[in-house]
Amino acid sequence: xxxxxxxxxxxxxxxxxxxxxxxxxxxxxxxxxxxxxxxxxxxxxxxxxxxxxxxxxxxxxxxxxxxxxxxxxxxxxxxxxxxxxxxxxxxxxxxxxxxxxxxxxxxxxxxxxxxxxxxxxxxxxxxxxxxxxxxxxxxxxxxxxxxxxxxxxxxxxxxxxxxxxxxxxx
Numbered sequence: 001x002x003x004x005x006x007x008x009x010x011x012x013x014x015x016x017x018x019x020x021x022x023x024x025x026x027x028x029x030x031x032x033x034x035x036x037x038x039x040x041x042x043x044x045x046x047x048x049x050x051x052x053x054x055x056x057x058x059x060x061x062x063x064x065x066x067x068x069x070x071x072x073x074x075x076x077x078x079x080x081x082x083x084x085x086x087x088x089x090x091x092x093x094x095x096x097x098x099x100x101x102x103x104x105x106x107x108x109x110x111x112x113x114x115x116x117x118x119x120x121x122x123x124x125x126x127x128x129x130x131x132x133x134x135x136x137x138x139x140x141x142x143x144x145x146x147x148x149x150x151x152x153x154x155x156x157x158x159x160x161x162x163x164x165x166x167x168x169x170x
Contacts, residue, residue, distance in 0.1 A: 011038045011046040019055060023065075026051070026058050027088025062089045062097035070101045074114040077107055079148025111149050111157060118143065 005013075011033055018024060018032055026047060033043045050056035062084055069075045069083055077098055084094035105113075119140065137158050144154045 007038070007042050008045055011042045012049060014038070015046050015050060016055070019050070023061050024056075025061050025088040026056055029056060058089055059093055059096070061087075062093045063100055065089075066094075066097040066101045070098075070110060071105055074110045074117070074147065076110070076144070076148030076150065077102070078150065082148070107149065108153060108157075111144060111153065114144070114147065115140070115157075 014036060015029055015033060018029060024032070029050075030043050030047060033046065034040065038046070047056060065084060065087070066080055069080045075083075080098055080101075081094050084097065085091065089097070119136075141154055141158055144157075145151065
């Protein structure tokens with residue numbers, strides 16, 4: 001805080017600097033300001049001021065982050081929702097953001113793009129060919145699972161021999 005600067009002005013300036021560095025959710029910004037020693041009433045006032053001017057918008061933030069995670073990182077729905085919740089996005093906004101993204105790029109399509117990018121395989125027939133070993137299919141299962149894709153969808157794509165079962169934690 002500089003001499004003559006009010007606590008509100010100092011909080012506002014700090015918040016703007018934080019938002020210039022990267023977008024944040026309302027909760028993330030509140031936590032950052034409180035960690036910097038700003039009292040809760042000043043944090044409330046600053047966040048309200050930013051929201052009124054459109055600098056802080058959880059809906060827009062959630063949609064942008066969901067799009068990045070779905071399109072660029074090729075994550076599944078579960079992992080995207082988890083990431084949004086970790087950043088303080090309310091569940092209803094997280095669901096709305098995910099639905100908006102999935103209208104453009106479905107979860108199955110995202111999984112296909114990931115498989116193509118990571119393994120160079122272009123379709124289910126490539127994955128289920130004899131050249132793609134059982135061990136590779138197990139690794140692919142774990143990889144897709146860790147990206148938040150549902151087990152049922154993964155099993156549809158990767159046809160495993162009936163005697164082979166993939167267990168979580170193996």
